[in-house]
Amino acid sequence: MTVTIRTAVDFYERHPISAQIILSKLETQRGTLEGLKPEDLFAHDQDHYGGLAVNDTLAERAELRQGLKVADFCAGLGGPARYYAHRYGVDVTGIELTPARVAGAAELTRRVGMQDRVRVIEGDVMAVPLADQSQDAVLSQEAFLHVPDHRRTFAEAFRILKSGGRFAFTNWTVPQPLNDVDRKLIWDGMAVQTLHSKGEQLAMLSDVGFSAPAVDDVSAEWAVILKERLAMYQKLRGEAQDAAAPAGHDAFYESYVRFVELVQTGGIGGGRFWAIKP
Ligand SMILES: C[S@@+](CC[C@H](N)C(=O)[O-])C[C@H]1O[C@@H](n2cnc3c(N)ncnc32)[C@H](O)[C@@H]1O
DSSP states (O other): OHHHHHHHHHHHHTOSOOHHHHHHHHHHHHSOOTTOOHHHHTTTSOOSTTHHHHHHHHHHHTTOOTTOEEEEESOTTSHHHHHHHHHHOOEEEEEESOHHHHHHHHHHHHHTTOTTTEEEEEOBTTBOSSOTTOEEEEEEESOGGGOSOHHHHHHHHHHHEEEEEEEEEEEEEOSSOOOHHHHHHHHHHHOOOOOOOHHHHHHHHHHTTOEEEEEEEOHHHHHHHHHHHHHHHHHHHHHHHHTTOOOOOHHHHHHHHHHHHHHHTTSSEEEEEEEEOO
């Protein structure tokens, strides 16, 4: 398991979007980083498909409202966490495994003066450093495919929630297990560790104690977004190759092309899940 976790970390340590890149882009656009507001970051700091609209849908499923305490699992650079705090007046603690993401989240949060309401702490969602029954909601976006054990993760969400609290997340799904060649390819290039069907994820939510687990299928939405992203990435890669400049990481590229193909052909899909702690 240690090797696995290191690889997910290695992948995100080398991610092309970092706090430094976001800040330098904003400095170029605005001429200064003085007076930066949370909403200035929102076009850059969300590492999931569908942007802010997806945050709103999850917030609605989790019934976020002023004053609630929320945990954001696999918080990345803290983009969704800052958005929930800004838009819904909640207090958010993000849990994030990759140290560079934790440091980046702290820098961005400080720049927009939200340290009193948002913090991203280093930790593993399979062993969350938060007290039992301390949270009103747990949210997460597009990250559990990197996490070895979904059941342990769901059990951690259940443990830290108060009675009546809600767990809402998006995650990748597979109608049936991938073959070994595809599994290795997307592991090597994208650190994709664990994929379960919608039914398996709903069953695991029930098994750890949640009631009324439900899912919306977002496969069709994500298939469109991924196709556009791949076309954009291929264009940039082609331009870089023409200019004899570095064109990016080949293992990631090969893996991403196959991942997008699997999403287009129904081998991989997406789900928006939610459930209640009784
Ligand atoms: C696709 S990013 C999503 C970030 C964020 N949820 C967002 O929407 O902007 C996935 C994140 O999950 C983190 N991650 C992977 N495995 C983790 C684990 N076991 N515990 C906590 N975070 C983890 C990665 O470091 C990465 O930052």
